Amino acid sequence: MRNFLLSGVFILSVFISNAQIINVNPDKNGEPWIVGGLRVPSQEEINKIPVLTFPEEYNTKDLPSSLDNSTTQYFRPIFSQTHGSCAQASGTAYLFTYEINRIRETSANISSNQFPSHYTYNFLNGGSGANGSWMQDGWEIIKASGCPTVATYGGLTNSESDKYWMSGYDDYISGTDNRVSEIFSINVGTPEGLETLKYWMYDHLDGADIGSIVNFAAGISNDNYQTSGDKIISWGNPINHAMTFVGWDDNIEYDYSNDGNITNDVDINSDGVVDMKDWERGALIMVNSWGTSWMGDGKAYVMYKLLAESVENGGIHANKVYGINVKETQTPQLLLKVKAEHNSRNKIKVSAGISEDITDTSPEYVLNFPMFNKQGGDYDMRGTSSLPIEFTTDITPLLNHITSGENAVFFLQVTEDDPYSSGTGMIYDFSIVDNEGNEYICSSHNVSIVNNDLTQLSVIAQIEFEAPEITTQSIPEAAVSEYFSFQLEAEGGSEPYNWNVIISYNEETINESYPSISSNQLTPNDNDDGYVVQSIDFDFPFYGELYNEFTVSTDGSLLFEEGFEYLRTEEAIMGTKIIGVFASDLMIFPEDNDGLFYEGDENSATFRWKTSLYGDQSADIDAAVTLFPNGDMKFYYGDNITEGLSWASGISNGSGSYKIADISGSYSPSNSQHKFSSGAYPFGMEITSSGLFEGIAPDETSSWDIEFIVTDNNNISKTKTLTFYTILGSVNEHELENIRLFPNPFSESVLISYFIENESYVNLSIYDIAGRHIQTLINENQTAGDYQTAWSPNVPHGLYVYRIETDGFTQTGKLIFQ
DSSP states (O other), X not given: OOOEEOTTOOOOOOOOOOOOOEEOOSOTXXXXXXXXXXXXXXXHHHHXXXXXXXXXXXXXXXXXXXXXXXXXXXXOOOOBOOXXXXXXXXXXXXXXXXXXXXXXXXXXXSGGGOOOSHHHHXXXXXXXXXXXXXXXXXXXXXXXXOOOOHHHHTTTTTTTOTTOOOOOHHHHHHHTTOEEEEEEEEEOSSHHHHHHXXXXXXXXXXXXXXXXXXXXXXXXXXXXXXXXXXXXEEOEEEEEEXXXXXEEEEEEEOOTTOSSOOOSSSOTTOSSSOSGGGOOXXXXXXXXXXXXXXXXXXXXXXXXXXXXXXXXXXXXXXXXXXXXXXXXXXXXXXXXXXXXXXXXXXXXXXXXXXXXXXXXXXXXXEEEEEEEESOSOSSOTTSSOSSOEEEEEEOGGGGGGSOTTSEEEEEEEEEXXXXXXXXXXXXXXXXXXXTTOOEEEOSOOSXXXXXXXXXXXXXXXXXXOOOOEEOOOOOOOEETTSEEEEEXXXXXXXXXXXXXXXXXXEEEEEOOOOOOOXXXXXXXXXXXXXXXXXXXXXXXXXXXXXXXXXXXXXXXXXXXXXXXXXXXXXXXXXXXXXXXXXXXXXXXXXXXXXXXXXXXXXXXXXXXXXXXXXXXXXXXXXXXXXXXXXXXXXXXXXXXXXXXXXXXXXXXXXXXXXXXXXXXXOSOOTTEEEEEEEOOOOTTEEEXXXXXXXXXXXXXXXXXXXXXXXXXXXXXXEEEEEEEEEEOOXXXXXXXXXXXXXXXXXXXXXXXXXXXXXXXXXXXXXXXTXXXXXXXXXXXXXXXXXXXXXXXXXXXXEEEEEEEEETTEEEEEEEEEO
């Protein structure tokens, strides 16, 4: 039976930082100001975090000149962190505490409404306070199974140290109601990004009475950060500390040019442009986790300029800040309960599984967790005691693979990685508990954990649960090339719902000649860990989006973001938007006629890797992929590939949908060919998280079967396939009189004229033919009368679509830029 890893489950990849933990407080008798140990994420990880952008339709309010959300009841009193826990102090103890209290309208001044730094930190620090983590590491734990309060956990850090893991079923269950729902970043290195951040802080970008706060990282040491008399910070390098932005003040000034003038419109750094790097007015308000003795009250200012600067010039890490959304409440529908012990917890991984066939001896679907996953160092399960640990975790997502009320078999899996047989452990008890409190107890007790292998227990249960159902029966027809929107509906389960579409790929073995292209050799920026960007002559559809440019990695893959990434395993493919043909640690040796090659036209695009391995010039790799305009991909493997290499192959959208190739990791992949294909999709159409199916309909009359998926607040999902049709639109002469285009087609600019009969809100925007937003030309209230505006595009020549929306009227049309 084939095993499947559940989509959307966080795959833990935590690398402990070896950065030195230091106390930068010049008063060594005062509160420690600890920096160091921050786990700085890779660019690959950062790129995978969704970016929050300013909603086009958002009805903005006037922003005040200053705001400080740390003065609200939702912000807990400033505290002093212990150990290298800054990421969890800022991400969990400050931000998660704030967001939970904000959404529940409760006060963060009491321990029952505060959340500890060390519940998450102690899963992530390798059992040592000298090690660090990243904000998202903790958020993923909370997203998967929740977080206990300070009152339950026993303090911010718990008195039992940085090794302590909580024990007690009820204590774990008490935290399952407290959840992160979404993680995002904001690019704050531009005025537009700064405005997005301000509105997030002001009204949560949804019109709320009070907005939110965010986290960021920067570099601090005794030598490389400075403050002025107004508590204005300047950062250094390396990045080693996580902190919190709580507001802003547009009136804070700092004379970077030292000319006696404060300006935001002068090129003070002499780089030929005036941008945020030249601003001398305006700052964000930050809160540290070093107690109130730091800067007098625990706060300082970070000038807007430093949001845009590079780290080398005193900027914040990646020019980004990070935020979360949380759930007001969540009720697990199924819990895993385990009592176990092990004398070396970093050698074991706990998973859960399920099969509908109760005769199965192994699960059809496996659910991994971001905790209890070879973590916590070489210590007993509790960390500070050799006693067994009792814990629970939410396994509700397993219910998506069975039918309510019918028997299924549930598995506990404990995998031990212990080749030297130094660890021992035992599973005392295992059970599952449904949402009515019914407990199904495994009949096997006191089972020794198998050395360096898989220990598996199971229990058969009949679980009743309510899943959401998509009630929409059909989607109305859409006119070709015109804007279309339709709200899908669901019922049952637990609201609110989250919507998406599923695009799956099928794989089949084919028999075709190897494309030994060699005429157009590409030149990467490095023959080892390098890349080169290559455009193709058509729009290639991939997981619902269109692409005509790829980053060709020397490590055997096509990527969708410029830059090199270390992507060499199936786990890396699952978590990255990628076409991984032969993902491995490859290297080009020009003296062996190695190289990257490309050949293509409007009908196909072929990429070839003829390389060796890093550290093994004698190894031979020859692999290729051909892309087609309909979205098909063909993977080819040459006739003399060295056997027994470590490699991976597959495709992924980087956010839960992926297909690992059947041949991935094969000992001998030579002379094989594989084709990946998906069902057709109406590019230009997308569904919002709230279920609005919208976009510019394709420029053809056709039909598409689309698989929609709705997920309820308890993470139970259901799918339904609906057919979307496009037809030729009818012409309304009166509506067409409202829009006049001259000239069209056009070569430089087009004048768009229109008439409004009554005062109205007007939005005029431009989209490409795939439905991607290009530019907003008008977004304001206008009185009755004639109007005109020009569009002078800075985009490739081709077909575009305008959309004009007024109160009660929407129209789209084609623009031909030639």
